[in-house]
Amino acid sequence: MVFHTADIMDVTDELKDYDVIFLAALVGMNMDEKNKVIQHLAKYMAPGAILMLRSAHGARAFLYPVVDPNVLHGFNVLSIFHPDDDVINSVVISRKFVEPVNIDSNYLHLDIGSLMASSCKYCDIQPFNHPLGHMKMIDESM
Numbered sequence: 001m002v003f004h005t006a007d008i009m010d011v012t013d014e015l016k017d018y019d020v021i022f023l024a025a026l027v028g029m030n031m032d033e034k035n036k037v038i039q040h041l042a043k044y045m046a047p048g049a050i051l052m053l054r055s056a057h058g059a060r061a062f063l064y065p066v067v068d069p070n071v072l073h074g075f076n077v078l079s080i081f082h083p084d085d086d087v088i089n090s091v092v093i094s095r096k097f098v099e100p101v102n103i104d105s106n107y108l109h110l111d112i113g114s115l116m117a118s119s120c121k122y123c124d125i126q127p128f129n130h131p132l133g134h135m136k137m138i139d140e141s142m
């Protein structure tokens with residue numbers, strides 16, 4: 001395993017080399033900063049790559065910023081999970097659009113093979129297709 005240390009805003013074309021990117025909850029301490037990071041990732045990530053964002057829900061938002069799925073322009077939201085145990089962070093799993101599109105803030109793209117997660121469900125389990133089309137996956141407690 002290789003560790004690189006860098007400000008994510010300085011990482012550009014190399015992001016295309018990764019199938020999955022995990023975004024820690026505290027990358028972007030408020031929604032403005034987080035939105036800038038998300039738009040940066042939308043610009044440089046490989047088409048079809050997965051972005052997994054750590055988020056928060058309810059009173060846990062006092063500790064960590066909440067990722068609003070409506071600001072994930074350029075991504076399909078596949079699933080949102082809010083744990084009800086001692087795990088603090090929620091998880092938002094999204095996939096970068098395969099085709100470049102014009103991003104309209106009032107519009108979230110859905111394509112065949114993806115499901116838009118219903119908003120803020122508590123511990124919802126939803127099936128979604130594997131991004132590379134090989135198999136079905138179901139998200140579960142993390």
Ligand SMILES: C[S@@+](CC[C@H](N)C(=O)[O-])C[C@H]1O[C@@H](n2cnc3c(N)ncnc32)[C@H](O)[C@@H]1O
Pocket residue numbers: 006007008009024025026027028
């Ligand atoms: C609370 S820690 C999460 C650690 C992570 N969950 C783990 O288990 O290793 C937040 C991490 O986000 C990193 N971070 C914050 N802003 C960043 C940025 N702009 N670019 C790269 N990393 C950033 C911090 O350096 C820190 O390691």
